Amino acid sequence: xxxxxxxxxxxxxxxxxxxxxxxxxxxxxxxxxxxxxxxxxxxxxxxxxxxxxxxxxxxxxxxxxxxxxxxxxxxxxxxxxxxxxxxxxxxxxxxxxxxxxxxxxxxxxxxxxxxxxxxxxxxxxxxxxxxxxxxxxxxxxxxxxxxxxxxxxxxxxxxxxxxxxxxxxxxxxxxxxxxxxxxxxxxxxxxxxxxxxxxxxxxxxxxxxxxxxxxxxxxxxxxxxxxxxxxxxxxxxxxxxxxxxxxxxxxxxxxxxxxxxxxxxxxxxxxxxxxxxxxxxxxxxxxxxxxxxxxxxxxxxxxxxxxxxxxxxxxxxxxxxxxxxxxxxxxxxxxxxxxxxxxxxxxxxxxxxxxxxxxxxxxxxxxxxxxxxxxxxxxxxxxxxxxxxxxxxxxxxxxxxxxxxxxxxxxxxxxxxxxxxxxxxxxxxxxxxxxxxxxxxxxxxxxxxxxxxxxxxxxxx
Amino acid sequence: xxxxxxxxxxxxxxxxxxxxxxxxxxxxxxxxxxxxxxxxxxxxxxxxxxxxxxxxxxxxxxxxxxxxxxxxxxxxxxxxxxxxxxxxxxxxxxxxxxxxxxxxxxxxxxxxxxxxxxxxxxxxxxxxxxxxxxxxxxxxxxxxxxxxxxxxxxxxxxxxxxxxxxxxxxxxxxxxxxxxxxxxxxxxxxxxxxxxx
Numbered sequence: 001x002x003x004x005x006x007x008x009x010x011x012x013x014x015x016x017x018x019x020x021x022x023x024x025x026x027x028x029x030x031x032x033x034x035x036x037x038x039x040x041x042x043x044x045x046x047x048x049x050x051x052x053x054x055x056x057x058x059x060x061x062x063x064x065x066x067x068x069x070x071x072x073x074x075x076x077x078x079x080x081x082x083x084x085x086x087x088x089x090x091x092x093x094x095x096x097x098x099x100x101x102x103x104x105x106x107x108x109x110x111x112x113x114x115x116x117x118x119x120x121x122x123x124x125x126x127x128x129x130x131x132x133x134x135x136x137x138x139x140x141x142x143x144x145x146x147x148x149x150x151x152x153x154x155x156x157x158x159x160x161x162x163x164x165x166x167x168x169x170x171x172x173x174x175x176x177x178x179x180x181x182x183x184x185x186x187x188x189x190x191x192x193x194x195x196x197x198x199x200x201x202x203x204x205x206x207x208x209x210x211x212x213x214x215x216x217x218x219x220x221x222x223x224x225x226x227x228x229x230x231x232x233x234x235x236x237x238x239x240x241x242x243x244x245x246x247x248x249x250x251x252x253x254x255x256x257x258x259x260x261x262x263x264x265x266x267x268x269x270x271x272x273x274x275x276x277x278x279x280x281x282x283x284x285x286x287x288x289x290x291x292x293x294x295x296x297x298x299x300x301x302x303x304x305x306x307x308x309x310x311x312x313x314x315x316x317x318x319x320x321x322x323x324x325x326x327x328x329x330x331x332x333x334x335x336x337x338x339x340x341x342x343x344x345x346x347x348x349x350x351x352x353x354x355x356x357x358x359x360x361x362x363x364x365x366x367x368x369x370x371x372x373x374x375x376x377x378x379x380x381x382x383x384x385x386x387x388x389x390x391x392x393x394x395x396x397x398x399x400x401x402x403x404x405x406x407x408x409x410x411x412x413x414x415x416x417x418x419x420x421x422x423x424x425x426x427x428x429x430x431x432x433x434x435x436x437x438x439x440x441x442x443x444x445x446x447x448x449x450x451x452x453x454x455x456x457x458x459x460x461x
Numbered sequence: 462x463x464x465x466x467x468x469x470x471x472x473x474x475x476x477x478x479x480x481x482x483x484x485x486x487x488x489x490x491x492x493x494x495x496x497x498x499x500x501x502x503x504x505x506x507x508x509x510x511x512x513x514x515x516x517x518x519x520x521x522x523x524x525x526x527x528x529x530x531x532x533x534x535x536x537x538x539x540x541x542x543x544x545x546x547x548x549x550x551x552x553x554x555x556x557x558x559x560x561x562x563x564x565x566x567x568x569x570x571x572x573x574x575x576x577x578x579x580x581x582x583x584x585x586x587x588x589x590x591x592x593x594x595x596x597x598x599x600x601x602x603x604x605x606x607x608x609x610x611x612x613x614x615x616x617x618x619x620x621x622x623x624x625x626x627x628x629x630x631x632x633x634x635x636x637x638x639x640x641x642x643x644x645x646x647x648x649x650x651x652x653x654x655x656x657x658x
Contacts, residue, residue, distance in 0.1 A: 182580075210593070231580050
């Protein structure tokens with residue numbers, strides 16, 4: 001690097017520790033609880049909450065119209081029968097995966113930097129899965145009959161078709177939501193107990209007390225707690241991989257060019273982690289600045305997340321390269337070859353090249369430490385990745401479906417205003433839930449932070 | 462509640478507060494070695510070695526969760542086989558009724574779901590939670606134990622318990638504070654689940 005020669009300090013940029021060690025158990029806990037135990041909502045959060053509330057209203061209005069008019073208000077139709085609804089479903093599910101990765105996999109690997117962001121990322125998972133679930137649910141057309149998806153004894157004597165990946169999806173996503181919620185709540189119990197014991201306001205005390213279920217941090221409690229926390233992390237790890245693999249099988253099990261490939265499951269999982277970490281950064285950078293959490297979510301965290309993004313991004317780029325190689329060189333299948341050329345140079349070529357720009361080119365900036373340590377640039381890169389991962393699903397779905405084997409059945413896809421209002425609406429709904437979470441639930445795992453503080457301080461002595 | 466709260470002589474436990482987990486661990490070992498059995502520790506985060514220091518038997522949670530996972534897997538497989546072969550036999554893309562490879566994803570998901578629920582519910586049930594009130598909450602300064610302090614608890618129901626001698630022992634362990642948790646209200650069976658582990 002020539003820049004190093006000019007400025008000798010660049011190579012020696014100090015990356016701080018994962019935690020400001022001047023904190024005590026009290027000061028760290030009070031700082032986390034301080035966000036909740038006050039009557040004041042920070043103005044930016046209040047404004048964000050207001051905007052998100054309006055957008056969530058847009059979502060529910062769209063859903064209302066959808067229920068009365070039918071899914072014909074969306075732009076998807078033959079030949080592009082899966083469009084925004086499935087794109088958004090996969091996008092949201094993917095975003096959720098970073099939460100589980102941070103809370104479970106990094107826990108198993110004993111990565112200290114996960115501690116101050118895991119709660120936040122887990123909440124993101126739960127809310128993202130809620131948004132994701134809405135799309136296939138509404139895409140069924142008659143969501144009030146969606147319980148038919150579950151195998152229950154019924155007078156019709158009809159049962160679900162267990163050989164279909166769409167059925168596997170029902171089980172995978174509902175299990176994922178349930179286990180993520182349990183994992184999140186398990187982590188919250190000791191922190192709710194701290195909140196209960198620190199609250200001055202009677203109502204707060206009662207609510208936190210009920211939610212903490214009488215937790216008192218007894219050694220017997222902690223013994224069982226530690227075991228199940230580890231086990232929940234252990235089962236969440238294969239779970240998260242299975243969920244996105246099954247989502248990928250929704251496509252790969254079909255016979256369509258561009259979908260029918262064995263690389264889909266790992267390539268989808270890497271993409272999910274990539275987009276999820278990007279979303280963590282998109283949300284965590286403003287929140288950390290707003291609440292003065294820079295001593296808990298340090299530059300070290302942003303650096304580590306950036307590196308994970310870079311690594312998973314490279315796996316995704318490898319996936320793109322393999323897709324092209326299989327289609328153009330290896331398969332010798334004219335339909336596959338046509339699909340790839342159509343993707344790159346057909347009517348939707350703009351989306352393919354935008355995707356390459358957002359996911360393959362721009363993230364390469366993260367190779368440079370100087371950029372990784374620049375919060376603003378990292379934030380902008382994370383936004384590009386969010387967009388790129390949305391485009392990736394757009395490319396996979398629309399370019400495959402719009403021109404299949406028989407030219408007479410080709411067509412173009414155009415989203416309607418309701419496709420957009422539904423998508424933007426879920427972003428608002430997600431944002432609203434995040435704002436409520438930030439304001440009313442301890443957003444940093446206090447007991448884990450105290451444990452880490454103890455560990456770090458006893459090492460320093 | 463202050464340490465001098467008047468009580469009718471009925472005490473739930475003697476408590477001692479420490480500033481660090483290390484001090485608590487040492488104290489717990491000393492109290493355990495003195496022969497006390499009904500002892501507990503309240504800490505703001507899990508302290509490594511606490512279970513051994515208190516002489517608490519090993520937990521069987523892991524076995525329970527494994528059982529949950531196996532039950533989920535067997536249940537999930539049984540459900541699919543029963544529906545696909547007996548209840549609603551149906552040929553799909555020429556596959557046999559017993560097309561077990563297609564059943565694996567749902568078997569896996571059912572195992573994970575059952576294991577997760579068993580872990581969460583099992584932890585609560587075995588910890589006797591939810592339990593809104595516990596007699597130890599009447600101890601002075603107990604509210605700090607979920608944030609910053611470490612507390613050793615010797616229950617009055619312990620055969621060796623003696624109000625004066627036990628307090629003396631706790632003072633010798635270097636406690637920052639020693640007090641008692643008076644029994645408030647109904648003193649019937651204040652002890653928290655004796656044997657389950």
